[in-house]
Structures are given as structure tokens and as C-alpha cells.
Amino acid sequence: MEIRDKVCVVTGGASGIGAGMARRFAQEGAAGVVVADVNLQRAEEVARGIGEGAMAVACDVSREADIQQLVQRTRERFGRVDIYFSNAGILGRLGGIELEDALWEKMWQVHGMAHVWAARALMPEMVARGEGYFLVTASAAGLLNIVETAPYGVTKHAAVAIAEWLRIAYGRKGVRVSCLCPQSVQTDMTRDGTGSAGINGVLTAEQVAEVVVQTMRDERFLALPHPEVAKYFQAKGQDYDRWLGGMQKLYAQHMEPPAKG
Template identity: 50%
Template sequence: MNVQDKVIVVTGGADGIGAAMARRFAREGARHVAVVDRNGEGARAVAAEIGGKAYETDVSDGAAVAAMVAAVEADQGHIDLFCSNAGVGDGDPDRNNAVSSPDPVWARAWGVNVMAHVHAARAVLPGMIARGEGYLLNTVSAAGLLSQIGGAVYSTTKHAAIGLAESLAITHGDQGIKVSVLCPQGVDTAMLRAGGSGSPQSLDGVLTPDEAAEHVIQGLAAEKFLILPHPEVLTYMQRKTADYDRWLGGMRRLRAKVMGG
């Protein structure tokens, strides 16, 4: 997909990768960029900067997402590209207990990291299928393909997000629907910084949000399912699938290293 003249929605657009994508789409000549975020003030600031429109929306609320999509389409016509980018990341409160996060943390992550993608697809797929074309870009994480040490909630929900994206591509690919997943490792965002220095996802280098957005543009142009800003992730995936037990052993060694033994 070439984003020029397209109507695009970006959730989580108030900052980080979402804001960088919104700015880049505008520079690439998108006809309209809808900037969606629970942080309405931040969304309005980005929208004003790029000549778009802001929508203060909780993406874990299906009715709110449907209303936002209806409002965008009433204002701009059909949506060509929906970037479901919003996400949350919580570390394990007890780093020696993978299931130590309380139920509300699991529920919040499930709502934002998984169900937000479901709500988006439910809202835009009928129109896209009727037109015979449309694009869904879901920001996931390398954690959805591999894992994240000390982040069981994050890893689990991101794995689920990959499964959903695969199902969307398999079920609707022959109906003209394109699906991509953006799976970076370390990107300089508030979420990464909250994890502190030395986090394992930073081992292969930390990209700027603008660099991640450049990979999005390239991945959309190639219409690739996997958009991997860190190319090392593909090698790690291949090692994982080639010998799962060996990979798990290596991850345990990495965990011991990053946790100081």
C-alpha cells in the first residue's frame, strides 16, 4: 500500500510510535489521518500538528471504537488503513513468579493488547470486505513472536495478538484484506523507559519512533505480514522453531544474565 491519498486511523496516536506514524503518514500525503488516543489532549496536539482530527477513545471499549469509526467515516468516507497501535506493558511485580500480576492487570492488558484489535476489525471489516480492499496494521511486539523476560502478561497478550492477526490474514486475505503486524524490539517510548535501563528488549539497539515509522512505510509498501524493524528477530524466531527446548534454555540463561544471576 502507498499511503498517499488514503484515509488512515492511528490508535495510540498521542505519542511514541503512534504519533510518529501519524506524522509520517501526513508527510507521505495521506488524505486524512485520524489520531485516536485515550489521552485526548495529546491526540489533539498531534492532530493539530498534521492537519488531522483527534478522537478521544478508549480502544478497549468496543462500542467506543465502533462510534469512533462511524464518526471518521461520516467525516472522511471509508477508512483505507486502520493502524491498531495502542498497547500497554506491565512487568511482573515479582520477577521470580511469572503469574504474580493481579487479575486487573491481566484484564487491562487483554482489553488493550488483544480486544482492541478485535474491536477495530469488527468495526472496519464489513465495509472493507464490501469494497474488496482494506488494510489492517496491528502493532504487536517482538514479544509476541518470542517472549519478554519479566513480562508474562505482556508476552501472553502479544502472542494472542499475533494469533488474531494470523486468523484475520487467513480468513480475509482472499477478500482483498491486507494484514501486517509491526513487531519491534526496543523503541524509545515511554513504555520502554518505564522498564528501566538494561531491559532485554534493548539488547539489539533502541530505535527512535521515527525509525519505526520508516519501517512501517516500507512494510506497507511491500505488503508484508511481518514488519520487523529489528532484523535479528527473524533469526531468533528461526532458532526458536528449529529447537524449542534449546531456545528455552537460552532464554533462561539470558534471564539469569539480565537479572544479575
């Protein structure tokens, strides 16, 4: 799909990948760009930087009502939603099953149900038009997992699965679906050095945007700004037990205290 003359919505659009994609959509000639974020002030700054044809909307994607309002306000301003980039995400904290249920629930909402709620609001109109694009930001962690934070890795797997299901269910009805799975990108979430930052080259949001736009033009499912992720994913599928052994070593290096001796 070409972006020119399309109406684009970006959640998590106030910074990082979201802001980079909002700007890139405008550069590609989008008819309208909606910058949605829980931080309205920063979303407004991004929208002002884009100029005419952009607007900011306050949206907490962990609330279905906010997503419904986002879609409705976009329809009121631009008449429709052509491209929806379900991008908002949170890193949470380092740890595993000992982390509190409230954190797990928040991650499920933001990385799982937010995509479901957005699809619920948009798929009927996209199918009726026979055209639309639904983009989901997951992570390399959604394909490969991550040793530092169980809630992040688990819920990003859910994001990939939701995008897969949407592609399966609606791909022959005119709706394109893609899933973005980067490793480390210069965002607010990676600024403190947590997560997978530093494992491979840290990309800029603009570099990620270039890959996303090309993925949309080719209508491929996976957008992989770090191409080595495809190799790791293939290795995982070819010998799952060997891959798990390697991840166990990585966990021991990063998460277990050194042995005293």
C-alpha cells in the same frame, strides 16, 4: 498498498510509534489522519502538528464502544476507513503469574480484544470495497516472549495470532494485514528502562515508520524494524528446546536474586 489519498486511523497516536506513524501517513499524502488516544490533549497536539486533514479522537481501546465510536466519527468526517493501525499498548508491570487478575484482564483487552473489536467494526466495509489495510502492533515479545513481564509477552502473542488469523481469513478478499514486531523503541513505555529496552539498538518512531511504510508497499505480513528478530524467530522454530534453555538463562539473570555464598 500506497498510502496517498487513503484515510488512516492510528490508535495510541498521541506518542511514540503511533504519533510517528500518524505524521508519516500525512507525509505520504493521506487524505485524512485520525489520531486516537486515551489522552485526548496529547492526541490533539499531534493532530495540530499535522495540520489540515487530521483530527483527534478520544479512545480507550479497552472498550469496544470507544472503538465503534472512533470508526463512526472517522466515517462521518472522511467517509470511510482505508487503513487502520491498531497500535495502542500498555507495558504493565514486571512479574509473572503472581500479578493480579485485573492487570491480566487489562492486557487482554488492550493487546487482544482491541484488535478483534476493530476488525469487527471494519472488515465488512473493507471486504465490500475489496480493499483495506489492517495493521496490528504486537512486539518482538509476541514472537519470542519476554522474561520480565508475563502478561505483556502472553498478550502480545495473542496480538500476533489475531493478525495471522485476519490475514488468513481476509487476505484473499482484498484486505491486507500486517503485524509490527519491534524490539525497543523510544516511547513512553520504554522511557523508564523496563521491558526489552537496551537488548538491541533503541530505534526512533521515525525509523519504525519507515519500515512500516515499506512493509505496506510490499504487503508483507511481518514488519521487523530490528531485522535480528527474524533470526531469533527462525532459531526458535528450528530448535525450540534449545531456545527455551537460553530464555531460562536470561530469566535467571534478570529475575532471580543472585545466590549467596
